[in-house]
Amino acid sequence: MAAIVVPVPALAPGVPALAPVVADNRYETVNWKILVRSPGNIFERFGNNSFPVKQGVYMFDRNNEVEKCRVHLRVDAGGTGSLLVNAARIYHLNPSATLMAFLYLENKPQPEIISRLSQVFQIPAEQAKTDLLSYIPTIEGLIHPGTACPVCDFELETKAPFSNRSFAPYRMDLAITYRCNNNCAHCYNARSRNYPEMTTDEWKKVLDRCWNIGIPHIIFTGGEPTLRDDLAELIAHAQSLGQITGINTNGRRLSDASYVQMLIEAGLDHVQVTLESDDPSIHDRLVCHDGAWEETVSGIQNVVHSNLYMMTNTTLLQDNYQNLRSTIGFLKEIGVKTVGLNALIYSGRGKTVGTGLPESELPSLLNIARKFTTENDQRLIWYTPTQYCHFDPIALQLGIKGCTAALYNMCIEPDGSVIPCQSYYEPVGKILSDDWPSIWNHPLCVSLRERRNVPEACK
Template identity: 40%
Template sequence: MRKKEILRYKNVDGINWHLRRENDGGVLIVNGGKIIELNKSAFNYVRAFMKKNCSDKKTIWYMFFRHGVFPTKAKKDWLELKESLLTASKGCCEGAGIKLQVEKKEYEAPIRVDLALTYRCNNDCFHCYAGGNHKTDELSTEQWKKAIDKLWQFGVPQVVFTGGESLIRDDLEDLIHYANSKGMITGLITNGRLLKEERVKRLESNGLDFVQITIESHLEDVHDNMVMKKGAFKETLMGIKVALNSQLRVTTNTTMTLLNAKTIIDTVEFLLGLGVKNIGLNGLIRSKRGKDKEGLNANQLREVLQEVQILTEKNSAELIWFTPTCYLAFNPLKERLGTKRCSAASTVLAIEPTGRIIPCQSYFEGLGNVDIDTLEDAWNHPLAVSLRERKWLDEICNSCVHVLACGGSCPLEYEERSVW
């Protein structure tokens, strides 16, 4: 596999850029998430900046000697481009003169890969998309490091450690440090129960960038019933408080089901009161245990999310909506939630504890094994290509005016469109 060049820049404001070449130019990946597509000229400028020790002066002269752009023009073009990219990186694309496109293009490699280090868990959630707490074979520390090597060589700028509960593994900090040393952004998805003060300090010191903590309700009995562990709420709450007292970017996430629907608004108010500034919500994921559970329908989601938006905006917080939906039933653009569509094998992949590569954390169909197969082969596996090209959509969806943005919703729910 030919190594893909990927460059990283981090400024004093904490903005992380990863630059990766694509066939028709390149992509600038901001903080591991936002994707800004660059034409060939813009790519050359940003690449020169990163290659020349992030010096404006060296960038200008490099563009002159390497690409024949006269210094006066190179200076004007580069400083304008740089300012626009920094403005867009802070969240203001319109102010930067950068237009967001609804249609998604195909990328040559994932933007993020989720690493499920284990399926062991100290919770046993009734709606778990991974099937709840269970043991499987697990890659060793060295095998995971080799997997991280492969991901970086393939041009992947971000890994998220997940499970199960990856804090159960005592090599988590070692793996975070290793990924960070490559230049990757690192995240952790956790139930927060093991986020004690000393552990959080170790996670920080080894380079963890952000943590997402699952909390299902502000009511102890509702939370404990959903995660099926008595006493879990108290530990999760303490984990959130400890994380908020660190330098980590902290996000919470809550799965909206019939069991906690009536508590969502109060839960958001509770989290805002703790100081949480990034509130994540998602619908039920219809995989494994989630298949037979009842989530909220489109009207119920809309009603709750509109109230949550008012709360988060009032408190200068961000509402993050994760779930792809059928736009005819629930259009996130109309609800001011941004474009949402399935990212499986489109911008993300996941790797299970055994090393099996799958399209996303909840789509349990194999694309290969990271221990023996190349990531290029997994990315170009017929199933991955089918998911990217939406070959599974029927005539009704393909003829829909929203198809480019919607992408047909989540393929796991496609056969159950009555959900929406």
């Protein structure tokens, strides 16, 4: 993807312009360098505690006649910020851009914004006005640039915009149950299906805590999240806080159109459904449940006919890879516009099932997938991080891939234990009893973020 050049207003004289920011087609990162005086940031003179906007996450609905849009502005203690659009795109802001974004999204009158900028940054009002008028069309372009996937677009940072690390992930996956009405032989879940589960009230407290920590995006997963009868109630609670919500599901309960409507009315934003093949016998054999395919496909069709963002996911295995082309074609026929693929996850049963494909076979399969999704006007998403010396996703135009555990996403188990991601079953704390800094800064989390255990050959 070509470099994206973002106009940069210069509120202070002598501020050098930024080089173009490169954003790949997976994760967009924008550095705003307004109100920066060499050699450091103007806010250094005030200290971190003097930033006009309190640390936390702020939600703004910016819907128009074309699309629904929910914007989150997450403000760090020192004033740097992150602008998240529909939980799918993220733009990193320095303190000056953070303040301007906050005031603009709060719908403050332009004279008030200009006065505030002039006062805080000690610049003439006319200069503040010029830069605000330049900023407004740019930020509107960031908020409404087109369609994006809330699950797959938000993956990997292509350029570290600031030296400080974030204080929390942007997405929390809530495994509200490990129960499941399928029994996939390749399932990565390493826990008992009868794992202890928190109550509805406890999960609401978890959602409250996530919001207070500054986490704007929630995905309900499992196990199979639709087996909990309080799923709609939990979605509604997250919606009331201002969070964006999605579910990862096998889709079988979604075959009940009234249930889908209930989730929509609760405020659900997006759905990912697992379909292992267009062939019912292959799908049912892989999920170890006769008749599952029919319910899953019915569920997919119900979601396609709703206003929810919808995508599927398929694990490429020895038993289904030969049907890849026909599966993509089938998904096109039933209206699926975004197709997700991944390799076997070597966790849980995936460690021993023995049906995974070697990395050497993946490029040819993904070239097939890319060819046919392009012809079908579908979007192809590849999830799995790989060693680039064995399989380079960039060369296949699949975007940058890397592990985002304990960085952009984490997971909470049914009993409240926090783990780095859905398939890394090593708890780093309890969400309702441990303080958040001790969880976020747990040695395992720090090790994952800093890539301390990277194999020698990859360094």
